[in-house]
Amino acid sequence: MRQLTLSKSGIAKVKSHMTELKANDFEGSIKSSHPGEWCLVKFPDAVYIGFINPLVDDQYTCFYILEESQGEVNPLSLIKDKITQAYAKREQIKGYLDGCRLFYGASDGIPGLIVDTFENANIIQINTAGIDKYREEIRSIFDSLTKKKSYLLDNVQYRAKEFLPTFERESVPDITICENNLKYSLRSEVLQKVGFYYDHRENRNQLANLLRRLNHTPSNGVDLFSYIGAWGMSALSSGCQKMDFVDQGDFKTEISTNLKLNGFEGRGEFYRADVFKFLDERIKDNRTYDLILSDPPAFAKSLNQKKQALEGYSKLHRKVLKLAAKNSICVFSSCTHYVSHEEFLKNIQEASFKEERKLQLVYTGMQGWDHPVSNLSDKSNYIKSYFYFVE
Numbered sequence: 001m002r003q004l005t006l007s008k009s010g011i012a013k014v015k016s017h018m019t020e021l022k023a024n025d026f027e028g029s030i031k032s033s034h035p036g037e038w039c040l041v042k043f044p045d046a047v048y049i050g051f052i053n054p055l056v057d058d059q060y061t062c063f064y065i066l067e068e069s070q071g072e073v074n075p076l077s078l079i080k081d082k083i084t085q086a087y088a089k090r091e092q093i094k095g096y097l098d099g100c101r102l103f104y105g106a107s108d109g110i111p112g113l114i115v116d117t118f119e120n121a122n123i124i125q126i127n128t129a130g131i132d133k134y135r136e137e138i139r140s141i142f143d144s145l146t147k148k149k150s151y152l153l154d155n156v157q158y159r160a161k162e163f164l165p166t167f168e169r170e171s172v173p174d175i176t177i178c179e180n181n182l183k184y185s186l187r188s189e190v191l192q193k194v195g196f197y198y199d200h201r202e203n204r205n206q207l208a209n210l211l212r213r214l215n216h217t218p219s220n221g222v223d224l225f226s227y228i229g230a231w232g233m234s235a236l237s238s239g240c241q242k243m244d245f246v247d248q249g250d251f252k253t254e255i256s257t258n259l260k261l262n263g264f265e266g267r268g269e270f271y272r273a274d275v276f277k278f279l280d281e282r283i284k285d286n287r288t289y290d291l292i293l294s295d296p297p298a299f300a301k302s303l304n305q306k307k308q309a310l311e312g313y314s315k316l317h318r319k320v321l322k323l324a325a326k327n328s329i330c331v332f333s334s335c336t337h338y339v340s341h342e343e344f345l346k347n348i349q350e351a352s353f354k355e356e357r358k359l360q361l362v363y364t365g366m367q368g369w370d371h372p373v374s375n376l377s378d379k380s381n382y383i384k385s386y387f388y389f390v391e
């Protein structure tokens with residue numbers, strides 16, 4: 001195995017427990033290494049194992065440290081160990097193995113490996129060169145662990161950063177999902193990312209708990225940016241009488257099937273629309289809702305876009321508060337990594353001042369336990385969800 005020597009900046013990063021290194025964190029050039037080559041990194045009193053990609057632009061991460069090592073390691077056995085550990089972690093929690101994020105990249109020890117499991121399939125996404133050469137081996141590890149068939153679904157954009165080839169899209173079946181005892185069905189042609197947004201599972205569970213404890217459950221709610229309806233179905237499961245589901249995507253079939261699957265027929269309606277326009281129309285018609293659930297896509301893909309993301313949230317939150325009935329509940333969520341919990345909370349508070357609505361914060365939420373983080377400032381931390389009583 002090739003041994004690399006850290007430069008001063010690399011030593012400083014490793015000392016502060018950083019695991020992502022750039023080209024200038026090494027002594028000399030890294031250009032003679034191969035894309036995805038597994039190497040050892042010498043540190044004054046330890047050796048680390050990781051993989052490198054010399055093709056990556058100098059400003060981005062080219063080396064991922066996986067762990068401290070006594071010496072050379074067989075990459076495939078290390079991959080297998082990490083997958084087994086991640087699986088055991090999910091096994092601890094009732095219901096997770098029925099459907100969850102089975103492997104969450106660097107948080108589970110292998111940057112670039114994302115795996116979700118469903119009732120009838122696993123979907124695998126591979127974004128780093130260090131593991132791309134083990135695609136088939138990784139697939140069979142998941143096949144045999146879960147006794148389900150695994151499908152590789154590449155994200156062309158993520159892979160382009162590592163100059164990885166684009167393979168022909170595998171034919172993924174329609175998938176069936178179980179989360180928090182609710183059932184979902186999803187046609188493969190409308191499937192987004194790796195299939196289902198398990199990241200809000202604990203927050204949706206909390207919403208259902210909260211609604212069950214109310215003496216007056218909301219009579220009408222709206223699930224904004226609904227996808228296949230996981231937030232709205234959670235509300236229907238705990239007493240909310242009727243939900244509108246709004247998304248710009250083609251999810252009419254999913255919403256109607258998922259209402260049926262859970263015994264909520266006649267209690268939901270799908271609107272294919274831009275959420276901002278939908279809200280404007282409802283405001284114009286003086287409509288109000290007792291429960292508003294907002295879970296938009298990420299509004300910033302880089303730190304440069306943070307200002308515009310915050311402006312987007314302000315616009316959205318103000319419109320939501322205009323539609324909130326007296327004594328209603330509003331749930332504001334965000335999956336924008338570049339907007340912190342504090343910034344998101346402040347954004348909601350400012351919207352409430354502008355709309356002159358008094359809010360009581362009743363729940364603060366983060367991502368589910370199958371998206372592990374060790375700290376709120378962790379790079380893998382991105383989900384925020386806040387529930388409010390609106391006076």
Ligand SMILES: C[S@@+](CC[C@H](N)C(=O)[O-])C[C@H]1O[C@@H](n2cnc3c(N)ncnc32)[C@H](O)[C@@H]1O
Nearest residue numbers: 197225226227230247248249274275295296297
């Ligand atoms: C983060 S996903 C929502 C996940 C969903 N709430 C769930 O829990 O499964 C964002 C969704 O917003 C939709 N979307 C993005 N921009 C939109 C817009 N301007 N109006 C309506 N839907 C939008 C996407 O189609 C996608 O389904």
